[in-house]
Amino acid sequence: MTQVSFEIRRGAYYDSVVLMQLQRALVELDEVTDAGVVMATPANLELLQQNELLPADLVAAPEDLLIVVRAATEKDAAEALSRVDGLLARRRAAVEAEFRPHGLDAATKMLPEAQWVLISVPGRYAAQVARQGLGCGRHVFLYSDNVPLPEEVSLKQVAADKGLIVMGPDCGTAIVNGVGLGFANRVRRGRIGLVGASGTGLQAVTVRIHQLGGGISHALGTGGRDLKAEVGGRTTLQCLDLLNRDPQTKVIGLISKPPDATVTRRVLSAAYALGKPTVVHFIGYPAPARSLGNLTFANSLSEAASIAVRLERESSATTPPAKAGDGKRSGSAVTRSGRRFLRGLFSGGTLASEALRTLGILLDPLFANLTSDSAAKLPDPLVSRAHTILDLGEDEFTVGRLHPMIDNDLRIRRFRQEAADPEVAIILLDIVLGEGAHPDPAAEWVPVIEEMRRAHAVEVPILMVGTQEDPQNLDAQRKRFEAGGAHIFEDTAAAAEFILQRLGVGLLPEGQPVALEALTKPLAAINFGLESFYESLLSQGAQAVQTDWRPPAGGDDRLAAILQKMRTNT
Amino acid sequence: MTPDIDAANAQAVDQMMSARPILKGLGTAAEVIPGMQANLILHAGPPIEWGRMSGPLKGAVIGALLFEGLAKDEKRAAEMAASGEVDFAPCHHYGAAGPMAGVISASMAVYTVENVTHGNRGYSTLNEGYGKVLRYGAFSPEVLDKLHWMNDQMGPVLAEALERSGGVDLRALLAEALHMGDEGHNRNKAGSLLYLKLLSPWIAEVAKDDALEAKILRFLGDNALSVLNPVMAACKAMADAAHGVEGSTVVTVMARNGTDFGIRVSGLGNDWFTAPAQIPDGLYFSGFTSQDANADIGDSTITETAGIGGFAMAAAPAIVSFVSGTPKDALNTTLEMYEITTTEHKHFTIPALDFRGTPTGIDIRKVVELGITPRINTGIAHKEPGIGQVGAGLVRPPKEIFEQALVAFAERYAL
Numbered sequence: 001m002t003q004v005s006f007e008i009r010r011g012a013y014y015d016s017v018v019l020m021q022l023q024r025a026l027v028e029l030d031e032v033t034d035a036g037v038v039m040a041t042p043a044n045l046e047l048l049q050q051n052e053l054l055p056a057d058l059v060a061a062p063e064d065l066l067i068v069v070r071a072a073t074e075k076d077a078a079e080a081l082s083r084v085d086g087l088l089a090r091r092r093a094a095v096e097a098e099f100r101p102h103g104l105d106a107a108t109k110m111l112p113e114a115q116w117v118l119i120s121v122p123g124r125y126a127a128q129v130a131r132q133g134l135g136c137g138r139h140v141f142l143y144s145d146n147v148p149l150p151e152e153v154s155l156k157q158v159a160a161d162k163g164l165i166v167m168g169p170d171c172g173t174a175i176v177n178g179v180g181l182g183f184a185n186r187v188r189r190g191r192i193g194l195v196g197a198s199g200t201g202l203q204a205v206t207v208r209i210h211q212l213g214g215g216i217s218h219a220l221g222t223g224g225r226d227l228k229a230e231v232g233g234r235t236t237l238q239c240l241d242l243l244n245r246d247p248q249t250k251v252i253g254l255i256s257k258p259p260d261a262t263v264t265r266r267v268l269s270a271a272y273a274l275g276k277p278t279v280v281h282f283i284g285y286p287a288p289a290r291s292l293g294n295l296t297f298a299n300s301l302s303e304a305a306s307i308a309v310r311l312e313r314e315s316s317a318t319t320p321p322a323k324a325g326d327g328k329r330s331g332s333a334v335t336r337s338g339r340r341f342l343r344g345l346f347s348g349g350t351l352a353s354e355a356l357r358t359l360g361i362l363l364d365p366l367f368a369n370l371t372s373d374s375a376a377k378l379p380d381p382l383v384s385r386a387h388t389i390l391d392l393g394e395d396e397f398t399v400g401r402l403h404p405m406i407d408n409d410l411r412i413r414r415f416r417q418e419a420a421d422p423e424v425a426i427i428l429l430d431i432v433l434g435e436g437a438h439p440d441p442a443a444e445w446v447p448v449i450e451e452m453r454r455a456h457a458v459e460v461p462i463l464m465v466g467t468q469e470d471p472q473n474l475d476a477q478r479k480r481f482e483a484g485g486a487h488i489f490e491d492t493a494a495a496a497e498f499i500l501q502r503l504g505v506g507l508l509p510e511g512q513p514v515a516l517e518a519l520t521k522p523l524a525a526i527n528f529g530l531e532s533f534y535e536s537l538l539s540q541g542a543q544a545v546q547t548d549w550r551p552p553a554g555g556d557d558r559l560a561a562i563l564q565k566m567r568t569n570t
Numbered sequence: 571m572t573p574d575i576d577a578a579n580a581q582a583v584d585q586m587m588s589a590r591p592i593l594k595g596l597g598t599a600a601e602v603i604p605g606m607q608a609n610l611i612l613h614a615g616p617p618i619e620w621g622r623m624s625g626p627l628k629g630a631v632i633g634a635l636l637f638e639g640l641a642k643d644e645k646r647a648a649e650m651a652a653s654g655e656v657d658f659a660p661c662h663h664y665g666a667a668g669p670m671a672g673v674i675s676a677s678m679a680v681y682t683v684e685n686v687t688h689g690n691r692g693y694s695t696l697n698e699g700y701g702k703v704l705r706y707g708a709f710s711p712e713v714l715d716k717l718h719w720m721n722d723q724m725g726p727v728l729a730e731a732l733e734r735s736g737g738v739d740l741r742a743l744l745a746e747a748l749h750m751g752d753e754g755h756n757r758n759k760a761g762s763l764l765y766l767k768l769l770s771p772w773i774a775e776v777a778k779d780d781a782l783e784a785k786i787l788r789f790l791g792d793n794a795l796s797v798l799n800p801v802m803a804a805c806k807a808m809a810d811a812a813h814g815v816e817g818s819t820v821v822t823v824m825a826r827n828g829t830d831f832g833i834r835v836s837g838l839g840n841d842w843f844t845a846p847a848q849i850p851d852g853l854y855f856s857g858f859t860s861q862d863a864n865a866d867i868g869d870s871t872i873t874e875t876a877g878i879g880g881f882a883m884a885a886a887p888a889i890v891s892f893v894s895g896t897p898k899d900a901l902n903t904t905l906e907m908y909e910i911t912t913t914e915h916k917h918f919t920i921p922a923l924d925f926r927g928t929p930t931g932i933d934i935r936k937v938v939e940l941g942i943t944p945r946i947n948t949g950i951a952h953k954e955p956g957i958g959q960v961g962a963g964l965v966r967p968p969k970e971i972f973e974q975a976l977v978a979f980a981e982r983y984a985l
Contacts, residue, residue: 051857
């Protein structure tokens with residue numbers, strides 16, 4: 001035996017949905033077996049009748065609210081009806097979930113100012129997301145690993161063509177305009193800009209700089225494989241160029257695991273062309289010199305940090321260095337005339353080796369008759385190629401003759417041969433004074449140098465080893481050589497710097513230059529993947545959109561392949 | 571030659587949006603629908619034979635045969651349907667769209683909506699209101715009596731009224747209704763009132779006596795779905811304008827017959843892609859639960875296909891509670907649909923989104939890639955014929971049909 005009770009609220013209009021919710025809430029009450037909450041229209045009354053909920057003695061109009069409950073007892077029914085107002089007033093807890101877009105199109109509409117796309121989805125999908133990011137003009141921070149190397153090369157090619165950056169894949173760390181991406185420490189903002197192929201390396205250096213009282217303008221990651229031969233340091237070169245143009249950055253630091261030899265040369269050439277003091281630390285790579293031009297070589301992460309801090313203090317104490325893209329890149333008058341190669345004619349093997357090491361990081365291609373990591377072996381020692389450094393004290397030249405430290409004849413003949421080569425701009429010599437050496441090198445060399453300079457406009461830097469006490473007298477020799485147009489240096493690095501300046505060494509970055517806004521605008525990003533990266537961006541005050549990313553086509557490879565074909569067709 | 575899909579889709583949605591559906595008139599199906607036959611029954615959704623039809627569709631078919639006088643009783647009607655004495659075809663094969671069971675037979679009154687931009691036409695029956703109705707599979711004498719009254723008494727008045735009015739611009743009506751809290755599918759309160767407002771002076775002029783006039787005005791005014799059927803015919807006319815664009819991946823039909831959910835795609839001719847229809851998730855009327863629900867049914871998903879309905883949820887926050895949602899959820903629903911559509915509608919806009927156009931032109935590529943299926947607002951039918959509507963809520967089409975279409979597209983265009 002059950003009891004049906006009802007209540008009529010005259011002229012009380014509620015939306016049908018509210019009524020259905022109230023009805024559900026009533027039915028959920030323990031003491032209620034069934035309930036109906038309707039506006040008393042004929043159709044609704046008929047529905048109630050079908051469910052045996054229509055009270056017999058009802059008088060109600062369509063604009064009246066009718067609440068009917070069936071319960072075990074009249075008391076239970078009355079109790080349920082008494083709770084109607086409470087149930088009507090009950091508001092669901094405000095679960096106001098922000099919209100999370102699935103795809104990039106919707107995300108960019110929500111945050112059009114986002115310049116960066118952060119990607120930490122599984123590696124097999126990451127390249128495609130990155131490609132979409134580049135496709136809509138966004139820079140990419142690619143944390144994901146296991147992205148195939150050819151994909152990396154292709155992504156970075158696309159990026160370079162569009163003036164965009166791909167940091168990564170496998171890029172763990174970056175700080176852009178004061179906002180850490182991925183794993184990054186909270187460090188002081190300042191004037192030191194870093195480029196690193198190593199995430200933890202960047203973290204260690206930024207932290208050390210902070211501890212030493214310095215600060216970071218930006219720390220840009222490139223991904224661990226950027227300096228591999230296949231990738232060719234594309235991102236590193238772009239980052240160096242960006243930091244060089246960034247007004248906030250006064251000193252640049254370049255950190256990497258040991259790079260490929262060819263890529264090292266490219267990257268250092270680019271770094272050498274920068275208008276800003278630059279610290280270089282390639283872990284495990286022996287420094288070719290303490291410093292070379294604007295480059296200073298460090299031996300550890302910590303030393304790289306302390307050198308950067310020192311250089312930054314020095315640079316702010318003095319006038320700022322030459323503007324970006326100054327004379328170095330345009331090359332000197334000599335190189336513009338088509339004379340662009342260096343030939344080094346050494347009498348001392350060790351001096352030749354040191355010159356090879358120092359110049360070898362920047363000159364390419366470089367040949368030598370010595371075996372060296374820095375240069376290729378010259379096939380025929382009698383015929384120089386491109387940049388060449390020869391040790392004329394080697395057996396192949398000295399068979400049946402005196403050593404070139406005593407007898408200048410062979411070197412002078414080779415000097416004339418090199419100067420006559422229309423591609424030669426500079427001839428580097430060593431002149432070693434002292435006991436047992438030639439008694440007066442200037443007497444034999446200066447007339448030849450003068451003649452060749454007149455005839456072929458070659459430059460002649462000379463590395464001179466000697467003292468005032470030597471029989472030849474260093475100062476006297478120097479004066480006579482200089483009068484003949486030669487340039488005298490007493491250490492390899494100084495001579496190398498002269499040579500590199502004259503040759504206009506330095507690499508222009510390929511592709512479109514990256515707009516400086518990548519670094520200078522307030523950071524805003526779209527995050528695909530790890531939610532913690534999104535939360536970290538928000539907590540740092542950056543704008544960000546978290547996407548609800550899913551594998552394309554639900555991970556169905558066949559469908560994904562069709563979608564890919566459809567994309568390439570349009 | 572591989573197609574330029576983006577260009578084809580741009581063309582398809584441009585045609586969909588530039589279509590201007592005008593409600594022109596009313597006549598019997600046999601008179602106005604080309605190819606309509608006396609022994610032909612049109613139904614909602616993709617093609618289906620009698621044996622696989624669900625309860626409400628079977629009930630509606632029986633009702634139609636009784637209404638036409640082709641069968642004298644339920645038993646005979648069922649025999650005719652099973653024996654092949656009557657033919658069945660989707661409304662969509664005849665330019666029509668029917669709510670729920672969507673049954674149209676030869677002598678039923680149907681609206682004619684003409685897309686005056688491209689010249690194609692859409693058709694739909696008159697909406698019967700609530701309670702026991704044919705579209706939910708009811709076929710009792712009162713149901714048939716009402717249909718006869720609609721056909722014989724109200725129909726001629728509406729036909730004359732529409733003719734005198736010069737036609738009702740349904741695109742303009744919908745645009746206005748979206749600004750009044752409708753989404754054009756589950757909620758047509760504002761649109762139905764606008765429709766009543768536009769027609770009532772002409773009805774007053776035409777009706778031969780006050781009693782009939784009052785009855786017609788009350789019938790239209792009491793039914794917050796009065797305008798749903800003309801709206802569906804309008805959406806059909808708009809969606810058809812986008813159909814047949816070579817290389818387009820835009821969906822031009824979504825429809826359910828109570829057993830299967832089917833779609834058609836602009837660049838894939840007249841092929842249907844189908845999978846079993848699902849049970850909607852929603853709120854149920856007093857005394858009913860999801861156990862009573864029939865699988866998803868009706869052609870009303872033509873509204874979502876044309877960029878309104880569930881896609882315009884942000885315009886209709888009052889109805890989100892059907893799925894226990896908040897107004898914020900309504901916004902999110904529309905935002906999500908932008909991700910799978912080609913463009914934003916030029917004429918249908920949403921105040922709450924700063925008058926952004928509704929998401930328009932479902933792209934099968936985006937549906938498959940993102941795994942987001944269209945969001946559909948729907949009524950829920952009882953699985954037994956004749957009981958009627960048991961609730962309303964939300965449903966999404968099975969994603970396999972979009973995947974099938976994608977594969978078919980790759981084959982058709984040799985990708």
